Amino acid sequence: xxxxxxxxxxxxxxxxxxxxxxxxxxxxxxxxxxxxxxxxxxxxxxxxxxxxxxxxxxxxxxxxxxxxxxxxxxxxxxxxxxxxxxxxxxxxxxxxxxxxxxxxxx
Numbered sequence: 431x432x433x434x435x436x437x438x439x440x441x442x443x444x445x446x447x448x449x450x451x452x453x454x455x456x457x458x459x460x461x462x463x464x465x466x467x468x469x470x471x472x473x474x475x476x477x478x479x480x481x482x483x484x485x486x487x488x489x490x491x492x493x494x495x496x497x498x499x500x501x502x503x504x505x506x507x508x509x510x511x512x513x514x515x516x517x518x519x520x521x522x523x524x525x526x527x528x529x530x531x532x533x534x535x536x
Contacts, residue, residue: 433475434485438494444485446513451535452483453528456499456506458490463522464505470525474532482532511535 436444436454445452455471457464475484489496489504499508499515509517509531517531 433471434483436485436487436492436495438492441487441492441495444483445510448483448510448513450482451516451532452485452510453478453532454508454510455484455486456489456496456501456504456508457486458488458504460490461504466522467505467507470528473525474528477529478532481536507531509535 433455434444445454453471453474455464455467457467459465471484471486478484487495489501499506503520505521507519507523507528508515516535519527519531
């Protein structure tokens with residue numbers, strides 16, 4: 431399953447009301463480190479299929495979600511469990527950091 435592209439309109443239903451943990455990548459097309467993170471996000475979507483949702487939010491197109499979670503630097507990765515933020519990573523990270531945070535929520 432590919433990662434889920436979220437919008438301000440779908441954020442609540444896909445993330446806050448999710449029955450499984452959710453990783454949300456806040457990114458923008460002009461952001462170099464975001465483009466470097468994107469292949470990792472795609473890999474994680476396949477690895478965690480059925481166990482967790484892997485989502486992306488384009489900060490340029492979805493200012494409400496970005497503002498709500500005070501995203502001031504990208505990439506910012508938020509991990510949600512039961513509708514609450516469980517962890518956050520900012521900046522370029524190795525895949526092992528994503529795995530560690532996701533595994534902790536399962």
